[in-house]
Structure formats: structure tokens, C-alpha cells
Amino acid sequence: MIVGVLGAGQLARMIALAGIPLGLDFIFLDPSADACANKLGEPLIGDYNDPALLAQLAERADVVTYEFENVPAEVAEFLASHTQVHPSPKALAVAQDRLVEKSFFFGLGIPTPDYAAVDSFESLEQAMITLGYPAILKSCTQGYDGKGQSLLKSPDDLKPAWELLQGVPAVVEAFVPFNREVSIIAVRSVSGEVVFYPLSENLHRGGILRVSECRTNDPMQQQAESYISRLLEALDYVGVLALELFEVDGQLVANEFAPRVHNSGHWTIEGAETSQFENHLRAILDLPLGSTAPVGNAAMVNFIGGLPKTEELLAIPHAHLHLYDKSPRKGRKVAHATIRAESQEQLSELVKKLTVLADQVDDS
Amino acid sequence: MIVGVLGAGQLARMIALAGIPLGLDFIFLDPSADACANKLGEPLIGDYNDPALLAQLAERADVVTYEFENVPAEVAEFLASHTQVHPSPKALAVAQDRLVEKSFFFGLGIPTPDYAAVDSFESLEQAMITLGYPAILKSCTQGYDGKGQSLLKSPDDLKPAWELLQGVPAVVEAFVPFNREVSIIAVRSVSGEVVFYPLSENLHRGGILRVSECRTNDPMQQQAESYISRLLEALDYVGVLALELFEVDGQLVANEFAPRVHNSGHWTIEGAETSQFENHLRAILDLPLGSTAPVGNAAMVNFIGGLPKTEELLAIPHAHLHLYDKSPRKGRKVAHATIRAESQEQLSELVKKLTVLADQVDDS
Numbered sequence: 001m002i003v004g005v006l007g008a009g010q011l012a013r014m015i016a017l018a019g020i021p022l023g024l025d026f027i028f029l030d031p032s033a034d035a036c037a038n039k040l041g042e043p044l045i046g047d048y049n050d051p052a053l054l055a056q057l058a059e060r061a062d063v064v065t066y067e068f069e070n071v072p073a074e075v076a077e078f079l080a081s082h083t084q085v086h087p088s089p090k091a092l093a094v095a096q097d098r099l100v101e102k103s104f105f106f107g108l109g110i111p112t113p114d115y116a117a118v119d120s121f122e123s124l125e126q127a128m129i130t131l132g133y134p135a136i137l138k139s140c141t142q143g144y145d146g147k148g149q150s151l152l153k154s155p156d157d158l159k160p161a162w163e164l165l166q167g168v169p170a171v172v173e174a175f176v177p178f179n180r181e182v183s184i185i186a187v188r189s190v191s192g193e194v195v196f197y198p199l200s201e202n203l204h205r206g207g208i209l210r211v212s213e214c215r216t217n218d219p220m221q222q223q224a225e226s227y228i229s230r231l232l233e234a235l236d237y238v239g240v241l242a243l244e245l246f247e248v249d250g251q252l253v254a255n256e257f258a259p260r261v262h263n264s265g266h267w268t269i270e271g272a273e274t275s276q277f278e279n280h281l282r283a284i285l286d287l288p289l290g291s292t293a294p295v296g297n298a299a300m301v302n303f304i305g306g307l308p309k310t311e312e313l314l315a316i317p318h319a320h321l322h323l324y325d326k327s328p329r330k331g332r333k334v335a336h337a338t339i340r341a342e343s344q345e346q347l348s349e350l351v352k353k354l355t356v357l358a359d360q361v362d363d364s
Numbered sequence: 365m366i367v368g369v370l371g372a373g374q375l376a377r378m379i380a381l382a383g384i385p386l387g388l389d390f391i392f393l394d395p396s397a398d399a400c401a402n403k404l405g406e407p408l409i410g411d412y413n414d415p416a417l418l419a420q421l422a423e424r425a426d427v428v429t430y431e432f433e434n435v436p437a438e439v440a441e442f443l444a445s446h447t448q449v450h451p452s453p454k455a456l457a458v459a460q461d462r463l464v465e466k467s468f469f470f471g472l473g474i475p476t477p478d479y480a481a482v483d484s485f486e487s488l489e490q491a492m493i494t495l496g497y498p499a500i501l502k503s504c505t506q507g508y509d510g511k512g513q514s515l516l517k518s519p520d521d522l523k524p525a526w527e528l529l530q531g532v533p534a535v536v537e538a539f540v541p542f543n544r545e546v547s548i549i550a551v552r553s554v555s556g557e558v559v560f561y562p563l564s565e566n567l568h569r570g571g572i573l574r575v576s577e578c579r580t581n582d583p584m585q586q587q588a589e590s591y592i593s594r595l596l597e598a599l600d601y602v603g604v605l606a607l608e609l610f611e612v613d614g615q616l617v618a619n620e621f622a623p624r625v626h627n628s629g630h631w632t633i634e635g636a637e638t639s640q641f642e643n644h645l646r647a648i649l650d651l652p653l654g655s656t657a658p659v660g661n662a663a664m665v666n667f668i669g670g671l672p673k674t675e676e677l678l679a680i681p682h683a684h685l686h687l688y689d690k691s692p693r694k695g696r697k698v699a700h701a702t703i704r705a706e707s708q709e710q711l712s713e714l715v716k717k718l719t720v721l722a723d724q725v726d727d728s
Contacts (some may be wrong), residue, residue: 017384020404022674023687040384040404044476204538273682273704295659295704308387315652318637323387337385340637 003281004028005063006048006075006085010033010324010333011261012066014269016040018277025234029057036325049075051137052101063284065239069095069259070142072276074357075086085191086238086284090231094235098140098171101256108230110254113246114174121162126171128158134175135163144307151175179244182215183264184224185242187279188232190286195279197272197292200264201254208331210358211351212264213299214271220245223252231257240265240280261334263302270320270338271298296340297347303335306361313337316353318346330363366391367645368447370439371413372399374688375431375625378633382641388649390612393421402687409658413439422446427648429603433459433623434506437669440497442503446623450554450602455623458599462504462535464618472594474618477610477622480632480668485563490535492522492718495510501525503532513571515539540617546579548588549606551643552596554650559634559643560589561656564606564628572695574722575661575715576628578635587616595621604629604644627666627697632683635662660704665718667699670725677701680717682710694727 001024003168005012008030018036026041033045046053049076050195057064063084066270069092076089107110118137120157128135133155139148150161181196181204185197198219203211215221228243235241242262265276274282274290284290306328313321320338327336337354339349366386369376372394375449380390380401380410390405397409408417413436418726423430427448433456440453458468469476480491482501492499497519503512514525549561563582569574579585590609599605606626609620622716630642638654646653670692677685684702692698705711 016379020381020689021686023689025403039389197723287675290678291681313653314646317655321384325384325387331569 001026001063001285003056003284004029004036004064004249005041005065006030006057006064007068007091008032008037008043008070009067010036010326012037013031013040013324014066014266014275014277014322015096015261015280018269018275019281020089022278024281024336025104026251027057031353036068039325040111041119047136048072055077055082065280066092067260067283072253083269084284085199087249088236088257090239091235091237093245095257095259096141096326098138098256099169105254106110108227109236110227110230112250112254112270113176115171118170118172121158122171123130124162128152130154131172131174135172136175137165137172139165139170141168141312144339159326176238176246176248178248178253179343180247181244181255182218182220182224182247182252183212183242183244183262184221185230185240185276186225186264187238187240187276187283187289188233189233189289190238193283194229194232195289195292196221196228197265197268197276198294199224200267202264206331208304208333209263209302211299211301211355212267213347213351214267214294216294216297219250220247220252227254235259237324239283240276264300264338266322267298267300268292268337269322270340271295271300296342298338298346299347299351300336300338301351301358302333302355303337303361304333305330306336308357308361312357313354318350319354328361365389365427365649366425367648368428369401369405370394370421370435371430371432372396372401372407373431374400374690375450376401377642378630378639378641379431379625380502381428382633382639383645386642388645389422391425393417397424403689410544411438416710418442419446423488423713429624429644430456445700448648451605451623452600452602455599455605459621459623461503462502462620463533464504466535466599468616472591472598473703474591474594474709475615476618478535479535479600482534482536485522488522488526488534488536489724492516492519495536495538499536500539501529501534501536502535503529505532506549509700524647536570540610540612542612542617544611545619546582546584546588546611546616547608548592549604549608549626550589550592551597551604551640551647551653551656552601553647554602554652556654557647558593558596559653559656560585560592561629561632561640562590562658564631566628570695572668572697573627573666574668575719576631577667577711578631578658580658580661583614584611584616589614589724591618591643592621599623600656601648602607604636604640627700628664630686630700631652631664631702632656633663633686634721635659639703657714660706661708662702662704663711663715664700664702665722666697667701667722667725668697669694669727671698672721672725676721681720682714692725703726 008028027045103271181202199215200212245252267274323335339350372392393408545566563579564576604621609616632639687699701713
């Protein structure tokens with residue numbers, strides 16, 4: 001069985017590492033010859049919309065999936081008309097545009113921060129009257145890891161933020177005074193089987209995820225499952241879906257969803273009975289889904305921009321290291337480590353140790 | 365960092381799957397172009413004693429290891445004189461000859477079944493007077509998975525068993541009326557750090573391992589650790605070492621050791637904090653060793669000769685599937701599954717289910 005993946009970064013790499021023991025083969029389409037998943041399958045090197053490469057991918061792969069949501073709509077449609085593609089082009093289309101995404105949440109009764117569409121400087125000024133400061137201006141498309149976003153603290157910030165957008169459609173959101181950030185990861189198979197992972201509690205800095213911790217028996221679990229279930233059903237979704245949420249006074253508010261395996265679920269490799277990567281493959285191949293039960297107390301720490309010495313990391317008990325084989329670069333995710341501890345106290349202590357090491361090399 | 369491996373079978377494959385997340389690259393030397401680890405690194409295809417390929421391996425690999433003990437002595441010596449090789453040629457030499465191995469056990473005070481060297485039909489007849497029936501005749505070299513072995517139940521069995529050997533040196537062993545078969549896996553790093561895994565309790569049939577189960581807090585753990593410690597020290601051993609033992613009336617008797625990762629340790633992938641494969645790599649690269657603490661209650665079931673349907677296997681809760689990407693053939697190990705259960709009762713029940721499936725396709 002051959003799985004085609006658009007993109008050959010670390011998410012594709014971890015999908016392949018989960019799929020090889022299941023007897024799967026992989027083809028990756030990525031513009032970069034040294035993309036870090038390439039060694040784990042057959043690389044097709046070229047643009048995501050290269051017609052010849054897409055035709056080859058569609059011809060040879062039994063199923064195609066992707067590691068990022070900014071797949072051009074025509075590419076997803078072409079692939080879907082020639083082979084199995086999961087998640088569907090429809091899920092991609094909703095995830096690619098913040099305004100469409102927010103309207104979609106609204107239609108499903110999933111609360112979001114107050115927001116307004118912005119297509120001119122005047123509409124931005126107008127929106128701010130209702131929303132109030134602080135607020136965040138985001139381009140509708142192409143943003144990730146905090147890119148294409150500006151924090152608006154006072155009217156003085158409006159002009160520079162608007163100019164940064166260079167006229168692309170945007171959305172301005174009220175800043176949510178959240179108690180914490182969480183995400184839920186769900187999996188739905190071709191046959192409609194659905195499983196949920198325990199909530200991840202997430203810590204971002206500079207718009208980039210730094211630490212995720214598995215929260216077993218979290219009081220917000222049920223509400224999160226209810227919200228993501230509506231997404232799964234409305235999108236007739238197949239694969240892993242991640243929903244990022246804010247908790248505000250005991251209520252969850254949706255931030256955004258990602259139609260793919262997600263950084264906040266990397267702890268599942270060691271910290272859950274079945275990882276998000278294996279369950280994504282099981283889902284798109286219509287195999288029975290694996291248990292999402294937590295294994296021990298788990299958390300994940302990202303390494304951004306640089307990497308501590310391997311011997312230093314491996315000297316930390318219970319640290320499980322995942323290097324992405326990417327050369328360090330400012331703000332670039334190059335590795336993560338999972339801690340799977342015996343108690344919550346031990347977990348906190350070890351996460352602290354790892355975070356200190358991560359911060360020493362982090363230049364972002 | 366590049367790790368060279370002699371052999372590209374399932375053991376090499378699982379070593380690579382453990383090493384890739386540590387940022388390691390692999391080169392495999394194997395005669396078969398479709399050996400199942402080849403996809404996970406750079407394959408050198410040719411005989412194990414091909415001088416040009418060996419030179420290439422020695423030149424490019426930072427460290428060389430192997431997945432089988434029958435590496436020709438001159439190959440091990442050549443590699444060791446050009447690069448780091450772990451475990452050492454000395455450990456290989458002892459493991460390759462049953463008679464040398466038994467004398468070595470004897471010298472270290474590790475009990476073995478009674479045995480005698482056999483180099484003629486007369487010496488076999490003579491030995492049987494002392495040892496008594498039943499006994500097992502084994503060629504000194506090249507045997508694995510029960511190959512080159514004959515059970516001697518009565519004097520009538522002597523002639524055909526001797527003829528089967530075709531004159532190669534052999535050893536005849538008294539049959540040990542064991543209560544059970546166990547193995548211990550230990551790891552020693554370049555720096556001399558040592559860790560032990562919990563005992564595996566093993567079930568063989570037809571000379572081939574079928575089921576291994578992790579035995580936490582086994583009363584025999586301490587004795588097994590004492591025996592394998594003597595081996596590690598005497599051999600100045602680096603890497604994973606496996607020692608197979610019989611338990612007879614509360615005492616352990618050594619069967620044989622394997623200077624490599626071992627089938628009875630495959631449950632460590634999901635069932636221990638750090639797998640034998642990762643710890644083997646940490647040991648030979650002189651990195652800190654990982655915890656060998658058990659995770660849940662774990663056991664492994666081998667699939668020999670054939671494979672049940674993937675969907676049937678994955679429908680079993682807590683089953684973790686490891687396909688070796690090898691075409692089925694009589695008596696060939698093609699996959700294993702680990703069960704990591706919440707209780708001993710659940711483990712037994714799920715192992716039973718898996719065993720039924722394994723037996724349905726097993727033609728050995």
C-alpha cells in the first residue's frame with residue numbers, strides 16, 4: 001500500500017515513521033530536495049502544483065494526504081478526482097481562510113472571539129469601534145506560527161498593521177483574555193469511527209508553540225469533544241483533526257482548526273496508546289482506530305532555532321528525543337522531546353529542565 | 365552521525381526506526397537487494413566479505429554494528445581495525461561456537477546443561493553413556509531458530525542425527541527438564557554504564573520463539589542479572605546483549621547468548637521506557653542509556669510464515685503491529701505484535717487472541 005504525502009517536513013516524517021511498521025510505503029511531493037522526510041520514502045521534488053508530478057502522485061498512491069493546510073484548491077481537486085484524498089478538499093478550503101473558518105464555527109454554534117472582516121483601512125477603523133483594544137489583525141490566508149498577524153494595542157497600531165498586510169483580505173479579532181490555551185485532537189476513519197485524545201494544554205510564545213501537556217480528565221474535555229464532533233460531522237472529515245481553543249472563565253472559545261496532524265499532539269508518540277500519526281494513517285486507510293488512552297503523564301517541549309547537545313537531552317530521564325534532521329534557522333522547529341513521567345510532579349520537574357535547555361538555544 | 369549495520373533484516377530495520385528520530389543515518393551491508401531495512405538508509409548490496417564494500421562501510425560509518433552473530437571473524441577484524449565496531453569481534457567469536465560459548469559460561473561460573481564435544485560418531489555414543497536420554501545434538505556453528513539441531517530420544521536416533529551433521533563439529537547437551545524459558549537483555553555503553561531489562565518469559569515451538577512476555581519483579585531477575593553482568597564484564601561488552609536461560613527448580617541454567625538485539629526483547633518498543641533498539645544505539649554511540657522500566661504489562665507474539673489481515677490485528681485493542689516487509693515463506697518471521705495491557709489478566713486474554721490469529725497462518 002502506497003501513501004502519498006504533500007509535503008516532506010517533520011509531520012510527513014513522523015507519519016512515515018508510524019506507517020513503516022504497518023508495512024506502508026510513502027511518496028512525498030515537496031519542492032525541497034533535502035526535505036527531512038525524503039529519506040523515508042520516494043521523493044518527488046518539485047512544486048506542489050507541478051502537473052507531471054501530481055499526475056505521478058495520483059497514479060501511484062493508493063491514498064494521498066498532506067502535512068499542511070495551504071494546499072492550493074486546484075491541486076486538492078485534481079488529486080481527489082484521480083485517487084483517494086483525505087482529508088477532503090472541502091476541509092482544506094474551510095481551514096485556508098480565517099473568515100470562512102470563523103463563519104463555519106458560527107454556523108455550527110461553536111463560540112469564537114468577536115471578529116470582523118477587513119478589506120480596507122476604513123473597515124478596520126470601523127471594526128475597532130465595536131471590538132475595542134487590544135485586538136489582533138490577521139491575514140485571511142497563509143498565516144501560521146503567528147506569521148501575518150499584528151497585535152493592535154491602540155489606534156496608533158492600525159496604520160502600520162494595515163500596511164503590513166499589503167492589501168490582502170484580513171480579519172480582526174477581539175483579544176480574548178484567556179485563562180489557558182488548549183487543543184483537542186480527534187480522528188475519524190473512512191467508516192466513520194471516531195476517537196478523541198485527551199486535551200493538550202499549550203503554551204505559545206511569539207506565536208509559536210513551545211510546550212504541550214496531556215491533560216487527563218480535564219473538566220473541559222467534554223465541551224471540546226462536542227465542538228470538534230460538529231466539525232468532523234459537518235466536514236464528513238477523514239483523518240486527524242486538531243482544534244485550538246481558548247479557555248475563558250470555564251468556557252471554550254475556538255481559535256482555529258488544522259486539518260492534519262498537529263504539533264500539540266506530538267506527545268502522543270510515547271504518551272498515548274496509539275500516536276496521532278498512526279491513527280491518521282489508520283483513519284485514511286479505513287483500518288480500525290487505535291486506543292487514544294494516555295500512557296503515563298506526558299508532555300512535549302519544542303526546540304526552536306537550535307538544538308541542545310544530544311547527550312545532555314538523553315541524560316534527562318524519561319526524555320524521548322525526536323530530531324527532524326533540519327538545519328537550525330531562526331524560529332525554525334528542529335526537534336521536540338516528549339517526557340513520559342510517573343507522576344505529575346515528576347513531569348513538571350522534567351519539563352522545566354527541558355524548557356531551560358530549549359530556551360538556551362532558542363533565538364526566536 | 366552514520367551507523368553502519370551488517371545485515372538489513374528486521375533487526376536492522378528496527379534499529380534504524382529507533383535511530384532516525386535521534387538524527388542518525390544508516391548504511392546497511394546485505395547480499396539481498398530487497399532486504400527489509402534497505403529503504404531506511406543507504407544499502408550496500410553484496411557479500412558480507414566483499415572487500416570493496418567493507419572498505420566503503422569502514423570508511424563512511426562512524427560506528428559499525430550487526431544484526432546477526434555469524435559475521436566471519438576476518439570481516440569483524442577488518443572493520444575493527446578501520447572504525448569503531450560494537451560489540452567487539454571477541455564477543456562474536458565466543459557466540460559463534462557453542463563449545464567455546466559453553467566453556468566461557470563454565471569459566472565464569474554460569475551453570476549450563478551437561479554437555480560434551482562431539483567430533484565423531486564414537487564420541488557421540490560415548491557422550492550419551494554419561495548424559496543419558498533425552499539429549500540434543502547441535503552443530504557448534506551456524507545454527508539459529510533450531511536449525512542444525514536434533515533431539516535424541518533413544519540410541520536409534522544417534523545415527524540419523526549424526527549423519528545430518530555431515531561431519532561438522534558438534535556438541536551434545538543433556539535435555540534440561542525446565543520449568544520455563546526466560547531471557548535477560550542487558551545494555552552496556554562505551555563508558556561502561558549498564559542497564560538491565562526485566563526478564564522475558566519465552567515460549568518456543570519447533571525451535572522458534574513464538575511468544576515473549578515481560579516479567580516485572582520476577583524472582584529470578586537478580587540471578588539473571590548476576591550471570592549476564594559476568595558476561596558483559598568478561599567480554600568488555602558494548603551494546604545490547606541477550607542471554608537465554610532455562611529455569612530448573614528455582615535455578616537458572618544458561619542456554620546461549622546473542623551479542624545483538626534479540627527477538628525476546630521486541631516487546632520493549634512499546635513495553636519499556638526505552639526500547640532495546642534505541643538503547644543499543646545509545647550504548648555504541650556512548651550516549652547516556654535510557655530507562656528500562658516497564659510501561660504497562662507487555663508481551664510480544666511472533667508471526668511466522670504468514671500474516672493475518674492487518675484490519676483483524678488492529679481491531680485487537682492494545683495491539684501494536686510491526687510488519688517486517690518480508691514476503692511470507694515457511695518458517696520465516698514476517699512480523700510481530702506487542703500487546704501493552706493495563707492488567708495481567710487483560711494481557712493474557714489479548715495474547716491468547718493474537719496467538720490464535722498467529723497460529724492460523726503459521727505453517728512452520
